[in-house]
Amino acid sequence: MAHAITTEASPPVSTALPVSNGKLAIWLFLGTEVMFFTGLIGAYIVLRISNADTWPNHHDVLHEPIGAFNTFVLICSSVTVVLAHQAILQGKSARCLWLLAVTFLLGFVFLGVKAFEYAEKFHHHLLPWEISAEHPGWRLWSGTYFMMTGFHALHVLVGLFAWGWILLVGATVGLRPSHAHFVENAGIYWHFVDLVWIFLFPLLYLM
Amino acid sequence: MHDHADAHSNPFHVGRIFALLVALTMATFASLFIRAQWASAWSPTTNTIFILLVASAKALLVILFFMHWKYEKAWKYLLCVPTILLAIVAVLALLPDVAYETYEKTSWHGP
Numbered sequence: 001m002a003h004a005i006t007t008e009a010s011p012p013v014s015t016a017l018p019v020s021n022g023k024l025a026i027w028l029f030l031g032t033e034v035m036f037f038t039g040l041i042g043a044y045i046v047l048r049i050s051n052a053d054t055w056p057n058h059h060d061v062l063h064e065p066i067g068a069f070n071t072f073v074l075i076c077s078s079v080t081v082v083l084a085h086q087a088i089l090q091g092k093s094a095r096c097l098w099l100l101a102v103t104f105l106l107g108f109v110f111l112g113v114k115a116f117e118y119a120e121k122f123h124h125h126l127l128p129w130e131i132s133a134e135h136p137g138w139r140l141w142s143g144t145y146f147m148m149t150g151f152h153a154l155h156v157l158v159g160l161f162a163w164g165w166i167l168l169v170g171a172t173v174g175l176r177p178s179h180a181h182f183v184e185n186a187g188i189y190w191h192f193v194d195l196v197w198i199f200l201f202p203l204l205y206l207m
Numbered sequence: 208m209h210d211h212a213d214a215h216s217n218p219f220h221v222g223r224i225f226a227l228l229v230a231l232t233m234a235t236f237a238s239l240f241i242r243a244q245w246a247s248a249w250s251p252t253t254n255t256i257f258i259l260l261v262a263s264a265k266a267l268l269v270i271l272f273f274m275h276w277k278y279e280k281a282w283k284y285l286l287c288v289p290t291i292l293l294a295i296v297a298v299l300a301l302l303p304d305v306a307y308e309t310y311e312k313t314s315w316h317g318p
Contacts, residue, residue, distance in 0.1 A: 017282040031290040038294035049306035068239045075231045078273050082224055191273045198265050202258045
């Protein structure tokens with residue numbers, strides 16, 4: 001009986017799937033993130049179609065080259081993450097740190113560009129509560145734009161915390177091959193953030 | 208350890224990573240410039256389909272190569288396919304009644 005209680009109290013730590021616990025956790029988390037962004041993007045699509053006659057032209061509210069530049073920045077940051085993961089697997093921790101520092105910097109460039117865009121919207125009073133009720137499409141555009149890009153920027157910020165932490169560890173005690181799991185899992189999260197922007201860019205800036 | 212073994216067996220060379228960077232960048236700027244040049248000649252539907260196809264192709268490249276789907280075993284489908292299907296169905300289900308309002312409006316007359 002005592003043996004049975006001990007067994008129940010100590011469940012096996014391995015999963016039934018051929019994947020580490022960390023990677024399984026990050027993919028399950030990304031499953032919830034897919035539904036989270038589906039709510040935001042789905043609301044945007046539905047509201048836009050139902051208010052097509054009053055919806056603003058994207059030329060009037062956003063600059064396409066700025067959105068394309070931010071897409072390029074995030075794609076470059078995804079590439080540096082992949083290279084950093086390869087570097088740490090090969091035991092090249094200095095190279096990994098350098099590449100993660102570039103990723104960190106590119107994340108800040110993305111947020112900087114986004115802050116510039118937000119400042120422009122504030123300057124032109126393109127905020128939901130400042131747009132007249134006579135232009136319901138513009139109000140809805142503003143609300144959905146800030147919700148989608150705001151939550152996406154928050155996700156970029158969370159990714160930057162992860163990269164900041166691993167950079168701190170690398171700079172103080174040094175990176176070991178065991179940190180490869182962290183770099184890979186944080187990288188999968190970072191690629192997902194890139195993936196969301198790949199869909200936000202055409203939806204907001206091109207259509 | 209399993210992940211490390213998988214990662215080591217990945218045929219993932221620096222040249223391939225930069226080829227992906229070039230492909231993703233070209234796709235981004237293609238959707239920007241081609242749309243700007245030819246959009247006036249296209250119908251809005253054609254324009255939307257073209258832009259979404261380019262975005263989907265870019266997303267597929269990121270998922271397959273950067274997120275390692277190409278090198279993972281079948282467990283990825285168990286985790287992701289139900290979520291992605293639910294995400295698509297959730298939006299499609301809202302289109303008829305909310306987006307296009309194709310239902311016939313009825314008023315409530317009370318008891």
